[in-house]
Amino acid sequence: MKSIFKLLFLLLLAGCAGNQAIVNNVNEREANEIVVFLASKGIVAQKIAAPTSATAAAAPTDMFSIAVDPSRSTDAMALLNQYGLPRRQGTNLLTLFAKAGLMSSDKEETIRYQAGLAEQLSNTICKIDGVLDANVQLSFPPSDLNPAPGTPLPKVTAAVYVKHQGVMEDPNSHMEVKIKRLLAGSVNGLSYEDVAVISDRSRFADITLQVDGEMIGPKALQQTYVSIWGVILTKSSLARFRTIFFSFIVLLLLFGAAIGYLVYRFYPLLKKREEKTEVPPSETPPPGPNI
Missing domain, CATH: 3.30.300.30 (ANL, C-terminal domain)
Structure with a gap:
């Protein structure tokens, strides 16, 4: 029976796309906590069911291992050691x-x-x-x-x-x-x-779900807020804000250029029309000598 569990465990490890296990034999609650914590730090972690064997004295307990990409394994272990994870049982x-x-x-x-x-x-x-x-x-x-x-x-x-x-x-x-x-x-x-x-x-109280209900992960981490000219924005909407702002500036410049062009083209015509509508003053001949 133990050999079957070991074989299943090896098959699960083979399906992890070359991930390296950094934590072994932790309960499900602590495994979930570690996965969420590493996700908040930008490290993708995977929870893998560890092989367990039932005994006559006690019921089997579901245990899990945590695997990460080998290139991030050192960073992940350093973070876990810094925050005391997994906890000593x-x-x-x-x-x-x-x-x-x-x-x-x-x-x-x-x-x-x-x-x-x-x-x-x-x-x-x-x-x-x-x-x-x-x-x-x-x-x-x-x-x-x-x-x-x-x-x-x-x-x-x-x-x-x-x-x-x-x-x-x-x-x-x-x-x-x-x-x-x-x-x-x-x-x-x-x-x-x-x-x-x-x-x-x-210390992990701030690691929560997003407002829209999506689970936090490597592509949807905690929203980081930035301030631009006194306006508080999320980091994900910063590019959209820049696009809208610069588009508005370009439209404003084009509108100003159009107004200037219209003034340049029609102002001489308006000026000539005003000159034509002006009434010239009446000219009276000078008084001649009295005969």
Whole structure:
């Protein structure tokens, strides 16, 4: 079975028109992010499905590779390293304490429940418009803790990391208040004041679709705006503006030349007509001598 997957992978690589793979085995979401990011920098990238094999313990996960033109591979890798892509994938508690045997201790069951609750809350926060990613960390006091009399009991605390497109910076959205209320209402014993929210605006928030709905790519990158005599134009419409402007100037010059030619041709005729219409003054003979 593995040989079949490898053969299919090689066939896919052969159909990439000689592209060179620079990133291997990333999930679909991160692969899409890398493709869009490289497209915004003018580098054509292709997402290729990597071979995966299903096991009895876990379901197969779709993984992808990113391939670019060999002449741009160095530039692409330099950009990815500069922006920290692909991101390092850590191991969560659900993976560390995965149920492998028939029996598990109460401690493992508690850890799995708490990790599953945090994962569920993270998925709920990601459903909010403007939130790209979220990670919830819950801290529960030990169940076997016996504090001394008069000592306050440790509190349940939570920390939330939110990667957003700018929605957290909008004071009218009250996003931090909503997240705190969500956690305080979902976790037993967690108060509103014990929830810390850390927000981080994404550096790729400006990489969006164009207004007309076309997907950004190597031939339709983000619109670059230029200023000409105080007029803000997109770079794609600059040539059209120059054509219209210079055509208008040429037409204006031709119109001025036509007016000058008409004045030159008809002004002498008008002047002669004015001279003919003028009435000459009456001449009276001088008075003669009286006889």
